[in-house]
Amino acid sequence: MATITIDEKQYTVEEGRNLIDAAADLGIDIPHFCYHPGLAPDGNCRMCLTEMEIRPGQFGIVTSCTIRIKDGMNFRFNSPAVLDNRKGIMEFLLINHPLDCPWCDQAGECKLQDHSFDHGRGHSRFVETKRVPPKKDLGPHITLYTTRCILCQRCTRFCDEITGTSELGVVQMGSKSEIATFEDVPLDNKMSANVADICPVGALVTKDFLYKPRIWHYEKVDTVCPGCATGCNTTLEILHQKVYRTKPRHNEEVNGYWMCDEGRFCYHGWQDVDRMKAPLKRVDGELAQATWPDAMDAAVSGIQAVLDGEGDSAMAVIGSPVATNEENYLLRRLGAEAFGSPWTGLDRKPDGEAWTSKSGFHIDADKTPNTRGARDMLGAGSLEDILRGIGDGSIRGLYVLGGDIGRTLSTEEAEAFRKLEFLVVHDVHRSDLAELADVVFPGTIPFEKNGTMTNGQGRVQRLNPAFPPPGGAREDGAILRYVGQRMGVDLGGTDPAGVLEEIAGNVEGYAGLTYDLIGDQGAMTGGEGPSEAAGG
C-alpha cells in the first residue's frame, strides 16, 4: 500500500495501481477518454491531465493514465491549471463533433456528453465549418459514424492488443485523421463488437443496436452468457420482456472486459425461436396442446407404466448442459428417488470451434454453458451409454432435460429414442427431440433461469432471470418438483439458493458454496481444472 496526497488530503491506495483506477477506487473521477483499464495507456486525449509534485513544492502537468502509484506522490486534481485544461480539451473535442445527440445511439452513456456537462463551457466559440467525413461500414457488425469520432484510438488498440488482428488503424494526418480499415480487409474478427462498447462516444456502433430505444429505458440484469463453456459475465438490457443488447461485464478471472460476437448476439437465436407456451401430449400418435394437469397426468402414468413393467431400472434421465446446476441436481434426485434409476446421462452437442485471442481471451469448443456443472450434478455417464441401454432394452423410458435451441438429433439418436416406450422432454420449442416425445413440458431459456452454472474452468457463476417464461412455460426446477410430488417424492423448496445449499452438502467440489460467496464474480469449485484467468 502507498500513501498519496490528493488536493491536500491523504489517502491510502494500492501501490503500482494506475492513478485513474486508484482515484476511481476512492470515488474520485478523473475524466478521461482514451484510457481503458483493459488496454495499455496511450495518453492521447489529454483529458486526464492533472498536476503532480515533480520536485518539492513544484507541480507539473502529467497524464494520470500513465502514472503508477508510488508512496508519497502528491497530486492536484482541482487546480486552475487542471480545470482550465479540461475546459480546453472539451472545447477542442467538440469543435468538430456534430452534437447530434438527439439521434445518436450513445446518448445517455456517452463520455463526451457526461464530461461536457461536468467540464465543458456550455457555449461554443467555434464559428468555422465543421469537418464532415462520411460514415463508414467497417465490418459485419460495426459502423463508424466518422463525424462523432474523437480519435482516442481505443478501438485500434483493442485490435492490436486484445485480438491481435489489427484491422483498424488511423489514416490521414492531423485534423483529417480518421479511423479506417485497410483497403478490403473489414473489421471482422471474433470479438469485433467490443469496439462499440469501448468507444467513449457514438462513433463506433453495432448494427445490432442502432436506432433502438434510449439506453435509460432498459432494465439491466447481470447474468452469464449461454454461448459456450467460457461463461462470460454479461449484463442484459431488457425492455418489455425482450433483450435489446448484451454487454460484457468485467470479470478478470473469466472474460476480462470482453465477450465474443457470437455470444453477444446469441440472444437473437434464443428469443427469436418459436417458443412453446403450453405442454404437449401425444394423442392418437400426434402431439397436441394439453393443460398442465392433463400433461402431468399423462407423464406420471406413462412413467409409472414403464416402472411397473419388466426389468428393474427401466427409466433413465438425461441432463442438460444448458440447464442450471440446480435443475440438473433436481433431475438426478428425481431419477434416483422417484424412478429408482441408476442411469443418468448428459446430452452433449457436437463441439464447435475453439479460439484464443492474443491477450488470452478464450472461446470454448463446447458451445454449451454448463457441461461441467451438469456432469458434476449428475455424475453422468455419456449419452452413448444411455443409447446402448435403449438398444439392448434395459432402458425403456426416458426423462430428458432439453432446452438447447441449436441441438438437432442424429439418425442414430432419433432411432434409439423412437424405440422407447415412453419419453418425457422439457423443451423450449418443438425440437427434433420434442417431436419424438410422449409428453413435452415447456421450460425456460437461459435468460429466464435463476440459478448457477459452472464454466469450463470450474467457476460457479450466477444466472439471474431477465424476465419470466412466456405463456404457460414454467421454470424447469418447478416442473421437476411437481413430477416428484406426483410420484411421492419431495424434492424440497423452490428457492435455487436452497438447492445450492443442498448441492454444497452433497456434491463433491461444491462444499461451502453459497450465493453470497459466488456473488457477481463467481467462485471456484474445489475440483480440478485450470484456475487461471481465461480473460485478457
Place this chain on the structure above:
Amino acid sequence: MAAPLEILTAPLPAETDPGDIDAYLAGGGYGAVRKALKSMSQAELIEEINASGIKGRGGAGFSTGMKWNLCADRFPRYLCANADESEPGSFKDRLLLESKPHQIIEGMIITSYALGINLGYIYIRGEFFQIIDQMEAALADARKHGFLGADILDTGYDLELYVHPGAGAYICGEETGLIESLEGNRPYPRLKPPYFPAAIGLWGQPTIVNNVETMAQITTIVDMGAEAYKAIGSEEDTTGPRLFGLCGHVNKPGIYEYDSEVTLRELIYDAAGGIRDGNRLKGVIPGGISAPILTPEEIDTPMGFGALGKLGSMGGTGGIIVMDETTSMVDALLNASSFAAHESCGQCTPCREGVPWMNDILRRIRNGQGREEDLDLLLDVCKQIHGHTVCVFGQAPGVWPVRTILVKYWPEFRACIERKELVVPPLEESYLRPDQYEHIPPVPGNFRLKTEEADAAG
C-alpha cells in the same frame, strides 16, 4: 564584424564528387575515425565531447555530451542520425548531406564507438531521394574500405549503418516519432516520460538520436581537438562553428558559417548582402519557423542559443527567415500556421483540433472576415494547447509563431480586422516596440501584451 568560418563549409577540391571516398581520403578523410578508434578509449572520447561544450544542432540546443551521458547502461544501444530536415526555413542539413556525406558517416562511427553501439540508422527525409542514393553509395564505399562492418580498422569493433528513408511528415523528425517510424509504425511521438530515447528508445533499447549536423561536428571535434573547438564561439551560446541558412528577402540567400557570437544584423546585412530593393526589415525568424520572431529593434543580438533565449526566442536550426516591410505579417503567420495545421500528426487532442482551428481563424482574418474577439480567442487557444500536448510540436511550430507574431505585430492584425481586408500598414505602425510586450520565461514564445489590464491581471 565577425569573420566567416570555413570549417564545415570548407570547399571541396574542384571537380570532385562529394560522395567520392578516394578524394575524401586524399584530403585526410577518416582521420578522425582512425584517431578515435586507434588511440582513444570510449571514456576519453566521451570526455572529449563533453569538454568541447557542443550543443546539439537539431534545434533545441541540448548539450550533446549530456545526452550521451544520460544513455542508460543497457545493451544493445542504437544510434539514429536525424536527417529528416523539414523545419520551414532550414536547409543546412541538406547542404551537409549533399556535400559532406563521409564526414557525417565518420561522426556516426565515432559516436557509435564511444557509446558501444553496433547498429545505427541515418533517417533521411524521403523527399531527399538523391541524397538517399548518394548516402547509400557512400556507406557502401565506407564498408568497402573497412570503416564499417566487422572488425573496423583491426580494432575488433563492429558497426553497421543503414539509411532509412523518411515517411514524409514533419513529425518523423521528432525523436520519438522518428523511432516509431523506424520501427515501421505511424510516427506518433511517444509519451515522455517514460519514453526518453536514451532510456527506452528504438526496440525498447537505449537510443541516441542526434542531428546529422551534430554528427558532422563530432568529426570536427575529434579532428581539431576539444580545446581548439571550444575556442570558437562561447560556452554559454554554444561552441564550435554554426551553419546559418538565410532565406527570404535578402539579396544573397544561402548557408553561412560563423561562430555563435555573430549578430543577426551582421548575418542579414553583411553576410547575406542586405535586404532586397533596399527595403527596410520588418521581422526576422532566427531559427526555423518555430523560433519566435524578432522585430527590427531586436536584431543586434548574438545568434547563440543563450542570447536568443533571453529575448524569448531560440537558436533553433539556424534557418533565418527575413521579411521586409512589404510583407503582410497576417499572411506570413497564416503561412506558418497552415504548415503546422497540415503537419500536426493528429495523435493528441489539443494539437489536432487546436492548431487547425487557429489556422481557420487566421484565414478568416486574412480574408477580411476577422472579428473583434478573434485575436483574444487566438491567444486563448494558444494557452489551451501550450504544455498540454504529447510532444512539443503543438507548441513549437503550433503555438509560438502565433503567439509571438500576433503579439508583436498586434497593430497590423487589428488594422486587418478593423478594415475588413488584408492591409500592410506602414512599417512604423505595424509592430509594437519591445517595451510594449513582455516575455514570460522560461518558455520561448510565451509573449503577452503589456497593457494595463494585463498588468492588473498579473
